[in-house]
Amino acid sequence: MSARDRILAKLKAATPASAGELPDVAGWYATHRGEESTADKARRFRHFIELAHAEVYAVSRGGWLQKLYEVLSAKQIDKLLVAPGTPHGARAQSELPPLGIACPSYEQPIESWKAVMFNDTPASFTAARGAIAETGTLILWPTPEEPRLMSLVPPVHIVLLDATRIYNTFFEAMQAEGWKNGLPTNSLLVSGPSKTADIQQTLAYGAHGPKELVVLMIGDEQ
Amino acid sequence: MSAPNPTDSNMTPHALHFMPSVGFRARAKDVVENPFLRQSFRGAMDFLMSKRAAQFPDPEELESLRDLGERIRQYNLAKLPELLVQLETNLTRNGIQVHWAETPEEANAIILGICQKHAAQLMVKGKSMVSEEIELNHAAEAAGIGALESDMGEYIVQLAHEKPSHIIMPAIHKTKEQIAKLFHENVPGVEYTDNVDALIQIGRQVLREKFEIADIGLSGVNFAVAETGTLCLVENEGNGRMCTTAPPVHIAITGIEKIVEKLEHVPPLLSLLTRSATGQNISTYFNMISSPRKPGEKDGPGEVHLVLLDNGRSQAYADEQLRKTLQCIRCGACMNHCPVYTRIGGHAYGTTYPGPIGKIISPHMLGLEATANMATASSLCGACGEVCPVRIPIPELLVRLREESFTAPHANPAMRGQGAGYNALTSAIWRGWAAVYGSPALYRTVSWLGSRFRWLMPRKQAGWTSVRTPLQPAPKRLRDLIKERP
Numbered sequence: 072m073s074a075r076d077r078i079l080a081k082l083k084a085a086t087p088a089s090a091g092e093l094p095d096v097a098g099w100y101a102t103h104r105g106e107e108s109t110a111d112k113a114r115r116f117r118h119f120i121e122l123a124h125a126e127v128y129a130v131s132r133g134g135w136l137q138k139l140y141e142v143l144s145a146k147q148i149d150k151l152l153v154a155p156g157t158p159h160g161a162r163a164q165s166e167l168p169p170l171g172i173a174c175p176s177y178e179q180p181i182e183s184w185k186a187v188m189f190n191d192t193p194a195s196f197t198a199a200r201g202a203i204a205e206t207g208t209l210i211l212w213p214t215p216e217e218p219r220l221m222s223l224v225p226p227v228h229i230v231l232l233d234a235t236r237i238y239n240t241f242f243e244a245m246q247a248e249g250w251k252n253g254l255p256t257n258s259l260l261v262s263g264p265s266k267t268a269d270i271q272q273t274l275a276y277g278a279h280g281p282k283e284l285v286v287l288m289i290g291d292e293q
Numbered sequence: 294m295s296a297p298n299p300t301d302s303n304m305t306p307h308a309l310h311f312m313p314s315v316g317f318r319a320r321a322k323d324v325v326e327n328p329f330l331r332q333s334f335r336g337a338m339d340f341l342m343s344k345r346a347a348q349f350p351d352p353e354e355l356e357s358l359r360d361l362g363e364r365i366r367q368y369n370l371a372k373l374p375e376l377l378v379q380l381e382t383n384l385t386r387n388g389i390q391v392h393w394a395e396t397p398e399e400a401n402a403i404i405l406g407i408c409q410k411h412a413a414q415l416m417v418k419g420k421s422m423v424s425e426e427i428e429l430n431h432a433a434e435a436a437g438i439g440a441l442e443s444d445m446g447e448y449i450v451q452l453a454h455e456k457p458s459h460i461i462m463p464a465i466h467k468t469k470e471q472i473a474k475l476f477h478e479n480v481p482g483v484e485y486t487d488n489v490d491a492l493i494q495i496g497r498q499v500l501r502e503k504f505e506i507a508d509i510g511l512s513g514v515n516f517a518v519a520e521t522g523t524l525c526l527v528e529n530e531g532n533g534r535m536c537t538t539a540p541p542v543h544i545a546i547t548g549i550e551k552i553v554e555k556l557e558h559v560p561p562l563l564s565l566l567t568r569s570a571t572g573q574n575i576s577t578y579f580n581m582i583s584s585p586r587k588p589g590e591k592d593g594p595g596e597v598h599l600v601l602l603d604n605g606r607s608q609a610y611a612d613e614q615l616r617k618t619l620q621c622i623r624c625g626a627c628m629n630h631c632p633v634y635t636r637i638g639g640h641a642y643g644t645t646y647p648g649p650i651g652k653i654i655s656p657h658m659l660g661l662e663a664t665a666n667m668a669t670a671s672s673l674c675g676a677c678g679e680v681c682p683v684r685i686p687i688p689e690l691l692v693r694l695r696e697e698s699f700t701a702p703h704a705n706p707a708m709r710g711q712g713a714g715y716n717a718l719t720s721a722i723w724r725g726w727a728a729v730y731g732s733p734a735l736y737r738t739v740s741w742l743g744s745r746f747r748w749l750m751p752r753k754q755a756g757w758t759s760v761r762t763p764l765q766p767a768p769k770r771l772r773d774l775i776k777e778r779p
Contacts, residue, residue, distance in 0.1 A: 074603075075393035078549065081607040082374040085616075090371035094364040096557045103354055119574065181592040185539075189505045206575035215589040219538050223531060241575075242560040251556045254521050256587055257538070260579035265531035267493060268571070269446035269462060271333075271469045272340050275493040278445060279500060280531025280578070 100242045104205070112204040112237040113288065119207025123263025124276055125284040135159075135231060135287045136166055142229060142285055143172055143194065152177060152188075152195040152225055156216030159198050159231050177218055188220060194227035199286075201236035203244055203260070209286070210244060211259040219257050228264075228281040234290035317666060320641040330466055334638045337465045341629040344572025345680070362565045363684040365558045366620035373610065376519040376552050377601065383522030387584040389597045397427035400602050404429060404511070404544055405436045407598055411542055413438055413508035417500070419526070419533035420444035421513030422460050422623065423546045423602055426645045426658065429511070440511075443500050443532040445493060452479050458639030460646060461570050461625040466638055500532065510536035510594065514547035515622070516562060517599070519554045524599065526580040527566060529573075534580055543582075543594040549601050550610075550619040562622055565682035570624040605657035605709075612707045614693060618653045620683045625650075627677035627687060633670050642667065649677035653690045661698050661710030668694035740770050 072080075107115065117127045130138045143151060150173045154160035164174040181188060197217050199209040209230055213219040222228050238244040241260065245251070250258075265280030276282055324330050349355040369376060381391045394400035408416060416438055418424060430451070433440035442451040446463035450456060452475050457463030464472070473487040476495055483495055512533055516525040524545050526533045537543045553559060567573045586593040609615045628634040628648025639647035644655040644664065652671065656664045668691045677687040694708075701720065702712030729739050743766040750765045757764060769777075 073393065074395045074399055078393055078395060078601075078603045078607060079374050079377065081603075082377070082549075082610055085607075085611040086374055087371045087613075090368050093555075094361060094368050094558065096361065096365070096555075096561060099357065099361050099561065103357065123577070177591060179591065181539075182541075185505055189501060208575055208579075215587075215591065218591040218593075219534075220592045223534050223538060240560065241563070242557065245556055245560070251520055254523055254556075254581060254583040256582070256584045256590060256593055258581045258583075259534075260575065261577065262575050263577050265529070266577055267445045267530045269444070269449065269464055269530075270467075270472055270489045270492055272337055272462070272465075273469070273489040275490050277497065278493060278530035278532070279443065279497060279504070279535055 096242065097246070100240060104240050104243075106239055107204065109235055109237065109290070112239060113234040113290070115204040116202050116207050116234075116237050117288070119205070120209075120263060120284075120286065121207070123207060124266070125207075125263050125286055127286045127288055130287045130289055132289050135289060136162060138287055139163065139196065139229060140167065140170055140172070142287075143167075146194075146227060146283075148194045148227060149173060150175065150191075150193055151229075152192050152221060154197065154217035154221065157198060157214075160196065160217070163196055177221055181218070181220060188224050192225045194229060195221045195225040196229045196231070197221050199230050199232040199236075201238060201244060201248075202232055203239075203241050204237050205240050206260075206262055208241070208260045208262040211261055212255050213257055213259070214255070222259070222261065223280050226277070226281055227283045227285065229285040229287065232286055232288050234288050316643060317641060317670065320643065321637040321670070324637045324641050329468065330638055331636065333466050333468060334635050337459075337462065338629050338635045341462075341572065341625075345569055345626060345629070346572075348568035348572045348574060358561060358565060359682055359684055361561050362622075362682050363620065365553065365562060366622070366683045367617075369553050369558065370550065370610070370616060370619055372554060373550070373552065376554050377549060379519040379554070380517055380522065380552055383519065384524075384599060385522075387522045388587075389522065389524075389584060389599055392598060392600045393603075394600055395603045397602075397604055400427045400546060400600050400604075401429055401432035403600050404546070405432060405438065407542065407544055407596075408433070408438050408509055409436070411508055413542070415439045415441065415503065415507045416509040416511055417441050417443050417503050417507040417532075417536050417540065418447070419510070419512040419536040420447055420463075420528065421511065421546060422457075422645065423513055423548055424511060425457065426604065427546075427602065429546075441500075441503055441507075443503070443536060444528075445496050445530060445532075448496055448500065449475065452476075456640065456645070458647065459625060459628060460623055460648075460650075466640070500535075504532075504535040504539045507536075507540045508542065510538075510540040510543045512536050512543065512545050514545050514551055514599070515566070516559050517547060517552045518556050518559065519552055521556055521583060523556070523581050523583045524597075525559060525563075526582070527563065527576045527578075528580070529577040531578060534578055537580065537582055538593055541594055542596045542598070543585075544598045544600065545582075546600040546602060549603055549606055550621075562683075566622050566624050569626040569680065569682040605659075608708060609654070609657045615657070615690065615707065617685050618657070618690060620685050621650055621654070622683060623650070624682055626680045626682065630676040630680045632672060632674060632676070637670075642670070649687045649691075650685075653685075653687060653694065656694055656697075656708060656710070661694075661708055661713040663710070665698045665710070665714035668692075668698060737772070740766070740772070744768060744770050744773070 200212045201210040264284040265278045267278040392403045430440045449464040458466040477485040515527045585597040634648040698714035747766045
């Protein structure tokens with residue numbers, strides 16, 4: 072008998088006859104969490120993610136590139152990793168270089184340029200799939216065009232978010248989008264720049280992931 | 294690496310291996326007499342308790358969410374064998390390789406086997422208490438593979454050749470000055486600084502180089518979702534994401550109990566976990582991994598493995614009451630609120646998991662022979678049970694474990710090492726005590742004799758008089774005083 076069979080046999084010998092009804096998760100959320108307008112959700116999202124030290128800027132659908140340029144200039148960053156296979160990445164790559172900001176692409180598998188990613192990539196630009204108001208959380212679903220390490224290795228991560236894609240809760244997001252029917256290789260909730268309180272409970276930002284997280288929020292009218 | 298130095302004055306005498314519970318009293322005494330450690334733990338626990346309280350302003354919301362959390366955990370445990378098979382099927386379909394281990398030795402052999410297949414030299418580790426439980430770092434070292442902790446707290450305790458003293462905040466027993474000294478002495482080219490931001494940046498620099506070159510990334514698992522075949526990880530630093538994304542191979546290890554059937558079971562448990570653990574409404578990162586790198590994807594590990602570890606959990610599972618131990622989501626709130634843990638810290642217990650959860654889970658992992666007295670390190674005040682986000686009746690389980698440990702060995706015990714703490718004389722004394730208090734006539738006689746012969750009481754009364762004045766029966770019993778009233 073294998074370890075697998077022995078473990079399962081021991082557990083099966085003690086399994087209760089019935090597990091009872093499925094836990095009523097939807098019922099709990101229906102009675103304990105309200106629904107808000109897009110503007111209210113945007114406000115709440117912004118409040119919580121700012122508490123977690125992210126920077127949030129209101130932008131318009133056409134005008135976000137100008138804000139992106141301003142943010143990079145203010146931080147004195149002249150190099151931005153982009154995903155040219157996405158509409159926002161392509162736009163950044165066509166419009167930023169004339170303004171003096173180089174926009175290298177994430178086009179090759181990481182093995183061929185890992186050292187550059189780790190040592191010579193000061194910032195990156197990706198989109199969020201959506202967000203969660205109650206915790207101030209970005210939902211990221213990395214894709215072949217916009218890979219996983221983009222939102223992790225560069226010290227500054229800038230994210231484009233459409234405010235109409237903000238959900239009230241994590242539960243609502245996964246239900247509305249039918250996540251249980253198929254998740255990508257990696258999906259992420261990100262709620263601020265990387266941090267730690269492991270030394271004497273003193274909060275410090277920039278532990279292993281991005282030191283700064285910037286959100287460009289489209290449609291936030293504030 | 295040099296040998297650990299247990300005599301270093303500022304440190305808890307620690308062990309790199311599990312210690313039998315006989316050393317508990319001595320270790321606890323050392324901490325109780327050390328004002329620095331007392332202050333570290335008191336301060337940290339007060340901080341964590343107030344942060345948790347601030348996250349649950351509405352008692353109704355808290356209690357109903359705890360009810361839901363308990364229900365979810367009990368539902369999933371009731372279906373555990375079925376869900377493990379479902380998880381295995383779906384992970385395999387997604388391309389994640391599943392391994393099963395009954396013991397720590399088997400788990401280490403599986404992990405090191407994968408490392409050797411890839412001729413790995415360096416493994417970077419995200420925070421995983423199960424990897425501590427199996428003492429993977431020692432096994433890796435013995436096999437000539439570097440195992441580097443990358444969670445800041447874990448990195449610090451590894452540099453100090455110690456074990457974590459708290460399951461969420463591993464270096465909680467250390468002051469920033471001690472950490473400054475540790476970095477200065479152990480990290481080449483680092484000047485002494487006790488600025489916390491500077492210290493974290495030093496750790497970041499050192500570990501970034503390792504994430505870049507590591508062959509293997511190891512992580513724990515907070516929730517494994519059966520219906521989708523997904524491994525979920527909770528963290529703040531980003532090292533968990535590094536370990537699971539940057540190296541070419543990712544190995545995850547988890548206890549068999551951390552499984553949920555439905556993806557929708559995750560949001561309530563995640564909310565309970567982060568709010569109870571560190572008082573955060575959510576952690577910085579919640580990482581859901583469902584497959585290795587697919588064709589066309591440009592990063593992520595090409596291989597992902599999951600090791601499912603039993604190590605005594607199936608023993609707890611077999612008993613309806615003890616099964617509740619497995620509801621745990623490892624938030625650490627029970628230790629943060631425990632008056633005993635707060636005073637003696639995590640190392641005194643001598644086990645991987647300290648505090649109330651350690652006292653109820655360790656006997657299943659190590660047997661009662663090695664943990665006979667652990668359940669007695671409690672005043673049964675009930676704080677742990679009151680804050681447990683999934684309503685594990687910890688005090689009730691502590692009483693049960695005392696019974697298992699101290700009653701005479703019998704046939705078909707529910708636990709390995711049942712009766713390990715049994716002592717015929719102590720047991721006879723308690724039986725006599727029970728008989729006296731169970732019979733009014735006997736009680737009258739014995740208390741009368743006690744008041745007459747009170748001068749016969751010895752001056753030294755075992756453990757009692759080590760820190761207290763001796764006990765002596767009153768010259769007159771309550772019964773006598775009542776009779777004398779006019």
